[in-house]
Each structure stands twice: as C-alpha cells, then as structure tokens.
Amino acid sequence: MIRTENLRSGYIQDDVEEYLYQLLPERDAVIAEIEDYAAQNRVPIIGPAVARLMALLVEVSGAKRIFEMGSAIGYSTIWLARAAGPKGKVIYTDGDPEKARRAKDYFRRAGVAKRIEVHVGNALELVKKAPGKFDLIFNDIDKHQYPAALRVALPKLRRGGLFITDNTLWSGKAARPAPPDDIHTQGIQEFNRLVYASKELYPVMLPLRDGVTVCRKL
Ligand SMILES: C[S@@+](CC[C@H](N)C(=O)[O-])C[C@H]1O[C@@H](n2cnc3c(N)ncnc32)[C@H](O)[C@@H]1O
Numbered sequence: 001m002i003r004t005e006n007l008r009s010g011y012i013q014d015d016v017e018e019y020l021y022q023l024l025p026e027r028d029a030v031i032a033e034i035e036d037y038a039a040q041n042r043v044p045i046i047g048p049a050v051a052r053l054m055a056l057l058v059e060v061s062g063a064k065r066i067f068e069m070g071s072a073i074g075y076s077t078i079w080l081a082r083a084a085g086p087k088g089k090v091i092y093t094d095g096d097p098e099k100a101r102r103a104k105d106y107f108r109r110a111g112v113a114k115r116i117e118v119h120v121g122n123a124l125e126l127v128k129k130a131p132g133k134f135d136l137i138f139n140d141i142d143k144h145q146y147p148a149a150l151r152v153a154l155p156k157l158r159r160g161g162l163f164i165t166d167n168t169l170w171s172g173k174a175a176r177p178a179p180p181d182d183i184h185t186q187g188i189q190e191f192n193r194l195v196y197a198s199k200e201l202y203p204v205m206l207p208l209r210d211g212v213t214v215c216r217k218l
Contacts, residue, residue, distance in 0.1 A: 010171030058083035063135035070141035074103030146191035169211025
C-alpha cells in the first residue's frame with residue numbers, strides 16, 4: 001500500500017486515493033523516515049500530497065515569514081522551510097516538548113534547522129505574541145480550537161497573505177450533523193462557516209486528503 005492508513009481520507013474512494021499517492025515522486029531519506037515513523041506510531045501528519053500543495057503555495061506566493069500552529073514532529077515544517085528557501089523563517093509551535101525534541105533532530109538532518117525557530121507552548125498564545133506579521137500561517141492544531149485559531153491568526157497575517165488550514169473535511173464528518181459531544185467536528189464546522197462568511201478572506205476548500213482550506217487575506 002502506497003497511501004498508509006494514517007493518511008486515509010475516509011471519504012475519497014480507496015482506489016482513487018491510492019492512485020493519487022502512487023503518482024507522487026519518492027521523498028528524500030529524512031522525509032521518508034518521518035513518514036514511516038508517523039505511520040508506525042500513528043502521529044498525524046499532512047502527508048506528501050498536502051505537503052506538495054503547501055510547498056507550491058509557499059513558492060508561488062513567495063512567502064518568507066511563516067508561522068505554523070501545531071507542528072508535531074516537524075514534517076510539515078520541513079516542507080514549509082524548504083519551499084521558503086534560505087531566506088525563509090518558519091516558526092514551529094507545538095504544546096508537546098517530546099515532539100519538539102524529535103522535530104529538532106529532523107530539522108538538523110534535513111538541513112533546515114537555521115530557518116526554523118522552535119517554540120513549545122500554546123500556539124494560540126504564541127501567535128498573538130509573535131512580533132510582526134506573517135506571509136503565511138498554517139493551522140493544524142486541535143480541531144475544537146479552529147475558530148479561536150482563526151480569531152488570533154488573522155490580525156497576524158499581512159494583507160495578501162495566506163491562511164491555510166488542514167482537516168477541514170474531517171473524514172467527511174464536517175458535512176454531516178455533528179453529535180452534541182463531538183467538539184472537534186463542531187469546531188471545524190464553525191470554522192468553515194466563519195471563513196466563508198468573512199469579508200476579510202477569500203477561501204477555497206480543497207477536497208485533498210482530509211480537506212485543506214486555503215484563504216487569502218484581502
Ligand atoms: C495534526 S498534528 C500536526 C501535524 C503537523 N502539522 C504535520 O503535518 O507534520 C497536531 C499537533 O498540534 C499540537 N497542538 C494541538 N493544539 C495545540 C495548541 N493549542 N498549541 C500548540 N500545539 C497544539 C499537538 O500536540 C499535535 O502535535
């Protein structure tokens with residue numbers, strides 16, 4: 001199997017998803033190692049299909065100052081840092097110090113440690129405190145916090161900047177009535193409503209893997 005279980009969308013037909021992943025070029029040794037580790041330890045990562053989209057968006061937009069909310073073991077961070085180039089700066093944030101420790105080792109081995117600032121703590125607080133504005137903010141924290149992430153991230157994004165959020169279809173659950181105790185689905189549904197209602201944003205939701213929403217700040 002090319003598309004490992006941890007990357008399964010839950011709403012795309014298996015053969016179609018398998019096809020999409022088998023088209024992707026092989027990744028370098030460090031990225032491949034992180035993918036294997038994530039698959040074996042069920043660490044959620046965006047995976048290579050979404051990572052390529054992120055890299056493309058960084059490259060075409062020329063984003064250099066990037067803030068990542070929810071970086072885990074640094075898989076998406078490395079793709080962002082590589083796409084931003086030697087003049088790029090990516091702020092890594094995660095609440096779990098153990099994940100940050102592993103991420104730092106990967107950054108060193110991927111040759112991008114100098115482009116990444118590692119911050120352990122609550123991404124909602126860290127983005128508020130970060131000096132200046134960002135060209136691109138990537139949101140991948142716990143899903144019930146998505147409406148709050150939007151609230152705090154938007155003032156920190158420059159006009160024309162990109163706010164990208166993963167898992168906005170949430171295995172298709174976003175499209176169905178959420179049970180009263182499912183705060184994650186409810187958070188995503190509220191987030192999706194908010195971005196499409198916002199006069200400050202131009203959002204596009206892409207049904208790639210678990211759903212990716214790309215918003216441009218107007
Ligand atoms: C889906 S994973 C991130 C995966 C990563 N973006 C990637 O693709 O490689 C979500 C991470 O967000 C972290 N997290 C959740 N809520 C957070 C918060 N409020 N502040 C900081 N980290 C948070 C969790 O510890 C977890 O490691």
